[in-house]
Amino acid sequence: MTDESRPDDAKDARQREHLSRRGLFAMGAGGLAVGALAGVGGTFAAQALTHDDQGDSVDASLSYPFYGGGNQAGIRTEPQRHCVYMTFDIDPGSTLTDLESLFARWSAGIAQVMQGKPVGQVQPSRPGAVGQDTGEAVDLGPNALTVTLGIGPDVFDERFGLASKKPSLLKHLPALPSDTLQKSLTGGDLSLQACAEDPQVAYHAIRDLARMGRGTVSTRWTVMGFGRASAGQNQTTPRNLMGFKDGTRNIRSDDEFRDFVWLNDDAGWMSGGTYQVARKIQMNIEIWDADAVGDQQTVFGRHKDDGAPLSGTKEFDAPNFHKMAHGEPAIAPNAHIALAAHENNKGVKILRRSYNYTDGINQYGQLDAGLMFIAYMNDPAHFVTLQTRLGSYDRLNEYIAHIGSAVFAVPPAPESGHFIAEKLFA
Helix, strand or coil, rough: CCCCCHHHHHHHHHHHHHHHHCCCCHHHCCCCHHHHHHCHHHHHHHCCCCEEEEEEEEEECCCCCCCCCCCCCCCCCCCCCCCEEEEEEECCCCHHHHHHHHHHHHHHHHHHCCCCCCCCCCCCCCCCCCCCCCCEEEEEEEECEEEEEEHHHHHHHCCCCCCCCCCCCCCCCCCCCEECCHHHHCCEEEEEEEEEEEEEHHHHHHHHHHHHHHCEEEEEEEEEEEEECCCCCCCCCCCCCCCCCCCCCCCHHHHHHHHHHCHHHHHHCCCEEEEEEEEEEEEHHHHHHCCCCHHHHHHHHHHCCCCCCCCCCCCCCCCCCCCCEEEEEECCCCCHHHHHHHHHHCCCCEEECCCCEEEEECCCCCCEEEEEEEEEEEEHHHHHHHHHHHHHCCCCHHHHEEEEEEEECCCCCCCCCCCCHHHHHH
């Protein structure tokens, strides 16, 4: 402190440093500080650039385009901090024309909200009129919002005459080991994944798109996710609610996306698209918390503090599944990373884009929380291959249950002047 400094100046400096380091989201448990600031001065909120303790940045003005680019946003896009995932059923009596109209209207709406704009009037000129946009995201900025649409297998049944357009690899997932699926959390004709740096921005997108769909679709099941649980190409590795780094070996390179995520030119109207698998995975949090850390590390095959494999010393060391320690494999054969590794699954990889979730307290008075697992791949059979092994042998199964599940075809992004999946209706 200089001679000219005052205690109040030092306090102010510390507060400014706290804002800089922790970011707007640290100011409120619900992450709504951006909205609070926008109510006072929208310009500041829209231009705010903050950092968390891991160096990841939050730019409320950042936006991604909905049109063009070949692939829908929200897949290769660097994972944002918050996600609202919702599935829908197409209402009985809806026609192919109704579905086509919905996709056109949703495309226009998604394009608007991804730029931080309302889907229509928030405050109509007539006091008795109903607003077209619900208004809770006004002045919050785009906040890196992406909305990704998926189409389920049953859309191609006899209802709409689309059987000949069904993607060749799109089918319901088979029963998998360790499944304890709940009907209310399974399936769906359509899916929307909205991800953003502000939870209210993501929620607004899903809320208004669901509102636009009334009369054609009805909501089926939804999950609100937080704390991204998979890393993007330029991001530090986040942690799941079990306290372990999640996504250290996620797909990152152009070659990996080409080989394992995107569909090639032979896929017809789905060329440039991909497949989405969604699983709601409930964790027995309180039982897990009572387990010794050494055993937890054996379950995952990684050190809890830095994420290094038990066969190495740094997070990104390639696991050595043949290394011995004290007469036993350093990484147990039934450890999570051993069963999921591409080296042990004929090279199969999938792109993880998961989020943590909490549903409060369950009927037993315990924490009800887990992982909203979302993954993308050019063949859903790759997920089946991995989950068959994991569901059969993974020691993690003692602490988790797959309670929700769905699979969707994800079309490519539309070009300007067109709407998503337009070629499906040609």
